[in-house]
Amino acid sequence: MAVQKRVVSIFFIQLVLLAVSGLNRVDGAGLRTGYYDESCPDAETIALKTIRKAISKDVTLAAALLRLHFHDCFVRGCEASVLLNATKEGDAEKDGFLNLSLRGFDVIDDVKSAIEKSCPGVVSCADILALAARDAVQLTGGLFWKVETGRRDGRISLSKEIDVNLPFSNFNITQLKQNFASKGLTKKDLVVLSGAHTIGSASCFTINTRLYNFTGRSDTDPALDPTFASELKKKCKPGGILPVFELDQGSSTISDAHFYKAVRQNRGLLISDAALLDDHVTRAYVKRQSTSATAGANFGRDFGKSMEKMGRIGVLTGNKGEIRQRCALVN
Numbered sequence: 001m002a003v004q005k006r007v008v009s010i011f012f013i014q015l016v017l018l019a020v021s022g023l024n025r026v027d028g029a030g031l032r033t034g035y036y037d038e039s040c041p042d043a044e045t046i047a048l049k050t051i052r053k054a055i056s057k058d059v060t061l062a063a064a065l066l067r068l069h070f071h072d073c074f075v076r077g078c079e080a081s082v083l084l085n086a087t088k089e090g091d092a093e094k095d096g097f098l099n100l101s102l103r104g105f106d107v108i109d110d111v112k113s114a115i116e117k118s119c120p121g122v123v124s125c126a127d128i129l130a131l132a133a134r135d136a137v138q139l140t141g142g143l144f145w146k147v148e149t150g151r152r153d154g155r156i157s158l159s160k161e162i163d164v165n166l167p168f169s170n171f172n173i174t175q176l177k178q179n180f181a182s183k184g185l186t187k188k189d190l191v192v193l194s195g196a197h198t199i200g201s202a203s204c205f206t207i208n209t210r211l212y213n214f215t216g217r218s219d220t221d222p223a224l225d226p227t228f229a230s231e232l233k234k235k236c237k238p239g240g241i242l243p244v245f246e247l248d249q250g251s252s253t254i255s256d257a258h259f260y261k262a263v264r265q266n267r268g269l270l271i272s273d274a275a276l277l278d279d280h281v282t283r284a285y286v287k288r289q290s291t292s293a294t295a296g297a298n299f300g301r302d303f304g305k306s307m308e309k310m311g312r313i314g315v316l317t318g319n320k321g322e323i324r325q326r327c328a329l330v331n
């Protein structure tokens with residue numbers, strides 16, 4: 001009897017541990033679409049209007065906004081820690097090396113100020129990041145998904161947490177899969193969300209090793225199309241930092257499935273993009289999205305689903321966290 005009781009209680013403890021270990025991943029409890037329908041009915045319209053204005057002046061901001069949400073969610077969850085400034089305790093996420101090329105903070109601040117005028121203290125910066133990512137994609141290509149809201153903002157941002165949470169551009173497929181799995185995301189999410197590289201750019205600095213010192217022997221990554229590599233080398237010199245290059249050559253201001261065509265032709269800019277050809281699931285997806293008969297099929301739907309999943313990582317809801325007054329500062 002005593003043994004039976006012990007077995008039951010161990011089983012119970014295991015169940016609780018399992019539930020708790022899942023909490024910081026893609027749980028999303030407490031989020032729903034239309035969360036602000038009553039408390040701030042114009043929030044989404046105000047966000048869209050502000051973002052449209054910003055993107056109409058500088059289309060490259062769309063990519064910047066999409067990337068901000070990703071970098072937010074992968075470090076401490078989608079709770080706007082990426083927006084916080086350094087404190088006297090130390091550097092913040094935005095000061096970390098992998099985040100130095102993030103842009104679009106001022107657009108998020110503009111959205112926040114505009115929303116605060118209508119409904120002060122109601123809409124979180126974390127939700128604004130999620131809405132901005134969706135609006136950026138919608139405004140550059142028409143892909144649309146309903147964004148779940150109800151996130152609250154965190155109070156901690158540490159630059160030292162960047163490297164252990166964000167994927168590096170020289171990650172191979174195993175490292176990429178591990179990194180995504182650690183956030184509760186699948187291989188399918190990996191290949192679909194990498195499709196975000198349909199817009200935006202990467203710097204000469206980012207691709208320098210791939211072009212000039214791939215294995216430490218002054219070589220170029222053989223997985224990169226040689227003609228493309230020579231074109232890049234004309235503008236990107238050894239040790240160079242600029243210029244920037246389109247992640248999806250010839251289509252970097254339009255959100256569509258064209259990126260997969262580039263990857264299939266070995267013209268994906270990043271090592272991590274090319275790595276999508278090294279796993280059978282991700283390769284099959286790249287192939288399907290780049291074959292003329294099936295190209296683009298369901299990409300919009302897939303992308304929306306994976307973005308929704310990413311947007312649930314480690315969220316703070318209910319009475320956790322706070323609604324920041326200004327996105328760069330805790331209250």
Ligand code: HEM
Pocket residue numbers: 060062063064066067070101103167168169170171176190193194196197199200201202203204206247270272
């Ligand atoms: C799969 C792993 C990923 C890696 C290793 C990666 C890495 C990078 C790197 C190195 C850059 C260029 C940075 C620079 O040179 O300035 C970049 C740009 C970008 N990334 Fe990713 N990324 C990944 C996934 C994602 C995801 C999941 C999203 C969004 C859902 C995303 C959105 C973007 C966008 C939009 C840009 C262009 C930014 C701009 O033009 O300002 N990336 N990424």
